[in-house]
Amino acid sequence: MNLSYLKSRVIEKAAAYSLSRDAKAIRSERLTYLSARKLRRLERALARVVRGNVPGDIVEFGVALGGSAVLLAKRTSPQRRFYGLDVFSMIPEPTSEKDDATSKERYRTIAAGKSEGIGGDTYYGYRTDLYEHVSQQLKRHGTPVDGQRVHLVRGLFENTWPTLNITSIAFAHIDCDWYDPVRFCLRAVAEKLSPNGMVVIDDYHDYKGCRQAVDEFLGANPEYAMLPGSNPILYLRQGER
């Protein structure tokens, strides 16, 4: 066991301890793929946006079993809606040449029916009732999908996003793994992000296609800055927009 592994175990344990009760619940209910460290950053960034009264909705691209969606939906208000977007079936294939071998291998395992779910559960992408399952989890956690404050939007982001009536975004969680969807989501969010809004990127350190999409976005949009970390956070520099 090497030192950096031990260090990351300690950090993960400390993060797990400091999570909110809701975040602890979604972990123990096996509803999220996010590590404790990522969940803590997600929660803290969201709390900051809410405290700062940043105007706009909360959006998640990549819901899967609904764990992070539960946390985000809990921060809605009469003025702030939650939108969770996903195909609610098997993840679409990474088709860009910018996606790395790890992404393509991961997809091959999933498509072959060989992926394991969290803690030995059925892998979420093989469930035929995923949309209903996520709706039930949101309801159970006190944030039912009512089409007013809480929305679940089924389909490819590229098809569903243009149909939504979202004028401003306070907070976005982009958790969709591959180059093309991450690139699409960054562009979509950037058109509507409020000043002091935040965009949390999940897979920057996991898949090279995601990293490439983010790096290209930052290169083309110097008004954005990045707070590094396990799940980096993008925000508009002061005075922009």
Ligand SMILES: C[S@@+](CC[C@H](N)C(=O)[O-])C[C@H]1O[C@@H](n2cnc3c(N)ncnc32)[C@H](O)[C@@H]1O
């Ligand atoms: C890693 S999972 C999300 C994990 C979740 N946020 C959690 O808390 O565990 C990624 C999700 O993104 C979805 N996804 C990826 N590309 C998509 C696209 N182009 N349109 C719609 N959904 C997509 C997949 O189907 C999958 O459910």
